[in-house]
Amino acid sequence: MNIEQLNADHGIPDQLKFVEGEGGFPLVKIDNAKAGALLSVYGGQVLSFQPANEPHSLTFLSEAAYYQAGKAIKGGVPICWPWFGPDPERLGRPAHGFVRNRLWNVIRTEVKAGGDTKVVLGLTDTAEAKAIWPHSFVLALEITVGDSLNLELVTRNTGKEAFAITQAFHTYFKVGHIGQVVVLGLEDTGYVDKVDNGAHKRQTGAVTINAEVDRIYRDAPNELVIDDTAFDRRIRIASRGSKTAVVWNPWAKISAEMGDLEDDDYERFLCVETANADADVVEVGPGSEFRLMANYRIERYLPDVLERIKGLF
Numbered sequence: 001m002n003i004e005q006l007n008a009d010h011g012i013p014d015q016l017k018f019v020e021g022e023g024g025f026p027l028v029k030i031d032n033a034k035a036g037a038l039l040s041v042y043g044g045q046v047l048s049f050q051p052a053n054e055p056h057s058l059t060f061l062s063e064a065a066y067y068q069a070g071k072a073i074k075g076g077v078p079i080c081w082p083w084f085g086p087d088p089e090r091l092g093r094p095a096h097g098f099v100r101n102r103l104w105n106v107i108r109t110e111v112k113a114g115g116d117t118k119v120v121l122g123l124t125d126t127a128e129a130k131a132i133w134p135h136s137f138v139l140a141l142e143i144t145v146g147d148s149l150n151l152e153l154v155t156r157n158t159g160k161e162a163f164a165i166t167q168a169f170h171t172y173f174k175v176g177h178i179g180q181v182v183v184l185g186l187e188d189t190g191y192v193d194k195v196d197n198g199a200h201k202r203q204t205g206a207v208t209i210n211a212e213v214d215r216i217y218r219d220a221p222n223e224l225v226i227d228d229t230a231f232d233r234r235i236r237i238a239s240r241g242s243k244t245a246v247v248w249n250p251w252a253k254i255s256a257e258m259g260d261l262e263d264d265d266y267e268r269f270l271c272v273e274t275a276n277a278d279a280d281v282v283e284v285g286p287g288s289e290f291r292l293m294a295n296y297r298i299e300r301y302l303p304d305v306l307e308r309i310k311g312l313f
Helices: 003-010 127-132 251-257 303-310
Strands: 016-020 024-031 037-038 046-049 107-110 116-125 137-145 151-157 164-166 166-167 171-172 181-184 190-195 198-200 213-218 223-228 235-240 244-249 267-276 280-284 291-298
Touching: 003 016, 003 107, 024 116, 037 116, 037 137, 046 151, 151 280, 166 291, 181 267, 223 251, 223 267, 235 267, 267 291, 280 291
Parallel strands: none
Antiparallel strands: 016 024, 024 037, 037 046, 107 116, 116 137, 137 151, 151 291, 164 280, 166 267, 171 267, 181 223, 190 198, 190 213, 213 244, 223 235, 235 291, 244 267
């Protein structure tokens, strides 16, 4: 993709411009009155989002991330589609689908009423895509940057037969320290514990992280909260079109084994993923579409609330 042409076609003066990033990947740099954000056209991926006057990004991005064709970028909001997890048909295809390591198309950019910036990226059923997944589709990611970060992943079936998908926003949230994080909203929710051979369990109390965690929560509510006392903030996650939530942190051993993470990076992020996973399979009929939405908002603690939360540790 030609950066000059992208700016000519889709740049917005004083708000949005395209720049060349690591690996030669085109990036979208957004800076409006409400927030700044960095998006990668490769992978259709939000890399960072930081509201004005906030000292830290919403998302974690690994310093050791790969910026190579065929590799996923570790951090931000990778898109898992059209399957979540291992290849469901065991054909040797990559985990989490094929769109997080493909160059997307820039469909349009715009300034919305109120000053939010919207970017729409897309993929279609090219011959290469059909060789991996033999269905006719149009996929769009609608990204809105304002006081909050809003993502909508739109799957359109342009073929004559229904197809089934699983998917996720595999969001890496930046945290002050993993030992001072609590996830609220999943109390008494059943989950599949992938660390314990897929055992079915039920959450007792708030979710805390003190070891490797890889869980698929079933019938998850459409609002979750990450309490992060080290950063004195709360991240509110609102979703639509999803019945499952995934909570993942690799902990020390796996973090050290991953080439695209620093050894202690597990202390600095937590993935809380808005997903259609496990039994939450979505069928998209011919001529139909399905929308998965997630909205992320950073909130500051009130002093009395902060003191009560700190009392939990």
